[in-house]
Amino acid sequence: MKKDALLPQRKDDHLTINLEQNVQSSISTGFKKLQLKHKALPGLDLQGIDTTLTLFNKHLAAPILISSMTGGTKAGASFNRTLALAAEQCGIAMGVGSQRAAIENPELSETFNIRKFAPKALLFANLGAVQLNYGFGIDECKRSVNMLEANALYLHLNPLQEALQPEGNADFSCLLPKIEQVCRSLPVPVLVKEVGWGIDIDTARKLLEVGVAGIDIAGAGGTSWAKVEMYRLPDPLRAAVNDAFGDWGIPTAQNLLELRQLEGNPLIIASGGLRDGVDLAKSLALGAKLGGYARKFLLAANLGESELMNQIEVIKTQLKVAMFACGVASLSEWNIHHLEGVELL
Numbered sequence: 001m002k003k004d005a006l007l008p009q010r011k012d013d014h015l016t017i018n019l020e021q022n023v024q025s026s027i028s029t030g031f032k033k034l035q036l037k038h039k040a041l042p043g044l045d046l047q048g049i050d051t052t053l054t055l056f057n058k059h060l061a062a063p064i065l066i067s068s069m070t071g072g073t074k075a076g077a078s079f080n081r082t083l084a085l086a087a088e089q090c091g092i093a094m095g096v097g098s099q100r101a102a103i104e105n106p107e108l109s110e111t112f113n114i115r116k117f118a119p120k121a122l123l124f125a126n127l128g129a130v131q132l133n134y135g136f137g138i139d140e141c142k143r144s145v146n147m148l149e150a151n152a153l154y155l156h157l158n159p160l161q162e163a164l165q166p167e168g169n170a171d172f173s174c175l176l177p178k179i180e181q182v183c184r185s186l187p188v189p190v191l192v193k194e195v196g197w198g199i200d201i202d203t204a205r206k207l208l209e210v211g212v213a214g215i216d217i218a219g220a221g222g223t224s225w226a227k228v229e230m231y232r233l234p235d236p237l238r239a240a241v242n243d244a245f246g247d248w249g250i251p252t253a254q255n256l257l258e259l260r261q262l263e264g265n266p267l268i269i270a271s272g273g274l275r276d277g278v279d280l281a282k283s284l285a286l287g288a289k290l291g292g293y294a295r296k297f298l299l300a301a302n303l304g305e306s307e308l309m310n311q312i313e314v315i316k317t318q319l320k321v322a323m324f325a326c327g328v329a330s331l332s333e334w335n336i337h338h339l340e341g342v343e344l345l
């Protein structure tokens with residue numbers, strides 16, 4: 001395993017850039033093209049709308065996820081604490097950022113130890129799938145899960161990000177059998193996510209065939225990692241390379257629609273540019289079970305735990321009202337017929 005001594009610094013750079021710069025993708029998620037079908041007589045009592053679900057044996061008050069972001073540094077630890085306390089209080093799920101730094105340097109493990117702040121929450125560990133080509137294996141995946149007593153592991157796929165980083169690990173060859181080994185050997189479910197460019201149906205199908213328990217699309221239209229990395233690059237030529245990728249990727253809504261063709265009703269998580277509870281409702285109508293928000297929650301957490309909790313409660317209420325106004329009493333009732341404009345995607 002080749003250690004990357006500058007990794008924690010890079011993680012702090014990512015936090016600062018996400019907090020201070022405009023790193024919004026130049027394309028849209030596609031959610032605006034979709035309209036939820038209004039029901040003037042919903043036949044329901046708003047009080048009775050049920051937004052709860054059970055996933056991986058964990059009860060959630062609403063299908064909301066704080067997407068994988070941070071850890072590995074002092075600032076990362078502080079954000080993880082705030083995010084985890086809010087996840088626990090609001091009854092939602094949370095992922096940590098890549099734990100590679102803590103695997104390489106166990107002193108950093110504590111920055112990911114969020115179970116103490118969120119004893120009941122559904123928590124996701126996180127590693128880059130590509131690290132399976134750079135010395136990581138089953139043991140490192142198990143250690144990542146144990147670090148926060150996670151209920152599942154996310155392996156992230158970020159080929160474009162690695163390609164656009166000067167220090168990136170861009171050997172993505174022959175990863176599928178290694179992902180299969182991880183799925184077979186881990187005591188918890190393994191999910192795969194992108195980081196903001198989406199997961200095409202062929203890739204999703206292959207991943208599900210080798211035992212991946214769910215796909216988090218992290219589609220395009222939200223945070224653009226081509227832009228984030230561009231702000232990190234002092235070299236104007238490298239920045240010019242990244243500049244062309246600001247509108248890359250599969251828009252989130254379109255990606256969800258595409259994955260509806262998958263056989264066997266797999267677990268799909270919607271993320272990438274979700275703005276509010278109405279985008280979440282549209283995602284659920286397109287077949288997702290959970291909706292993830294990354295940068296939106298980072299910006300809120302930066303203002304403090306109560307601001308973050310307020311924003312989570314607003315999303316929950318928006319979802320509940322959208323369900324009411326569409327005549328949807330519980331999450332399992334959402335379906336594509338609640339949407340107009342699907343042909344525009």
Ligand SMILES: Cc1cc2nc3c(=O)[nH]c(=O)nc-3n(C[C@H](O)[C@H](O)[C@H](O)COP(=O)(O)O)c2cc1C
Binds near residue numbers: 096195
């Ligand atoms: C500051 C920051 C750090 C991130 N670090 C990771 C990471 O370590 N691992 C990962 O899988 N995704 C990471 N992501 C990607 C998010 O999980 C998410 O897929 C992406 O930002 C798109 O969601 P958004 O448009 O809601 O921000 C990070 C996102 C942000 C904003």
